[in-house]
Amino acid sequence: MATQVPVRAKGRPRSAVADSAIDTAALELFAEEGFQRFSVEAVAARAGVGRATIYRRFANREELLAHAMQQLDADVRVIPEPGDYWQILTKLLDDIRESSLDSLKSRIMIRVLSEGARYPQLRSMVVERVIRPRQARLRAVLVRGISQGQLRSDLDMEATIALLIGPMVWLKMLGLTPEAGAASTSSIVAALRTGLAPASHL
Amino acid sequence: MATQVPVRAKGRPRSAVADSAIDTAALELFAEEGFQRFSVEAVAARAGVGRATIYRRFANREELLAHAMQQLDADVRVIPEPGDYWQILTKLLDDIRESSLDSLKSRIMIRVLSEGARYPQLRSMVVERVIRPRQARLRAVLVRGISQGQLRSDLDMEATIALLIGPMVWLKMLGLTPEAGAASTSSIVAALRTGLAPASHL
DNA sequence: GTAATTCGATACGTGAATGTATCGTAATTA
DNA sequence: TAATTACGATACATTCACGTATCGAATTAC
Incomplete structure (x- = not known):
């Protein structure tokens, strides 16, 4: 391993403020406007930065967007407090x-x-930084549920995760905000817990 | 009611071939490329039609796309044959x-x-022509299931539909093709039928 | 046949964004 | 102080799609 001392370059250093302003502007703009209106011009304007400052860092808008995506925090909070399994x-x-x-x-x-x-x-960035860590956490809880007997032992992980996540995503895409509605997370869990069939039919 | 005879205009009539070629090209192009590369130019090229031919029909690309969407067939097949409710x-x-x-x-x-x-x-076109008719058909089957006793009577329709549709959509977005996997429709139905909890925990 | 209209093709001017280059100014090293 | 690099701004040429207009050929009603 070479020493790899971060040799301080000679001239004026690049602005860390500009760095993060560009990342933030890029992420926000993409989230709001999508691919269509995601332009270097718009990012520069939103970040309050000259276009040259962006082109000094990235060769084109693809690299700009990719780098901004890398800043997506993959932070996953700790699993909530103990208590009833279904509450968890x-x-x-x-x-x-x-x-x-x-x-x-x-x-x-x-x-x-x-x-x-x-x-x-x-796509793989989003999958790795947003989806995968959260699915891993969910998977761990499911595995625990199986070993503790709250879940059937023959559950398929991928399918079960899809059963839990899918309805939320679908409602989200339809624009329904089921906060106060019947499609709250608790009602999803409740329906999945006991199933759609009445007890008498089991 | 006036007679409303479809008075045949004088000159050369508009080409029905061009009509459908434009619609088809627009739908395919949008499905493949999305909003970004959906341009009148590209549609004309794909349809093998002059740009003027498109602009003679639509004022701009928004109208073009909207008209093409109207051609989405809202056809909903008949409910399948009788048999076991969960098979249906x-x-x-x-x-x-x-x-x-x-x-x-x-x-x-x-x-x-x-x-x-x-x-x-x-958005409302897609909802009306693709989503709504299929949800209505699904809802009818759910209502029948309740009245026949195969489904619990306290089910919320919107939530239940989301439970059935959501997982399929989510797996689709993840690019997983669960045809032969555990997330097939039959496994979704099976899991929803009896729930995730083992029978002993009910 | 004559007028009217559409056809594909293409020319035109416009506007937006591309990526490069250059400006004077600011910040940093030697 | 001198050299070097980044800064925001802006000019530049290029590309692309826009929407309009015009072309000769084709098709129809009268």
């Missing part, structure tokens, strides 16, 4: 809804996923 | 997956929905 599961879904189905991250995720395989690089 | 439900989901989650209609729907409220006109 509900809390977890609430957290997923808040942390990745609301606001900025949500729109970025949905926009990128809806483009299918057109931007594989951006 | 499974068949219905299969049909929904085929008829609106595959290929062209799927991509159009997901693209439009993912744009949120940016294109309210296109």
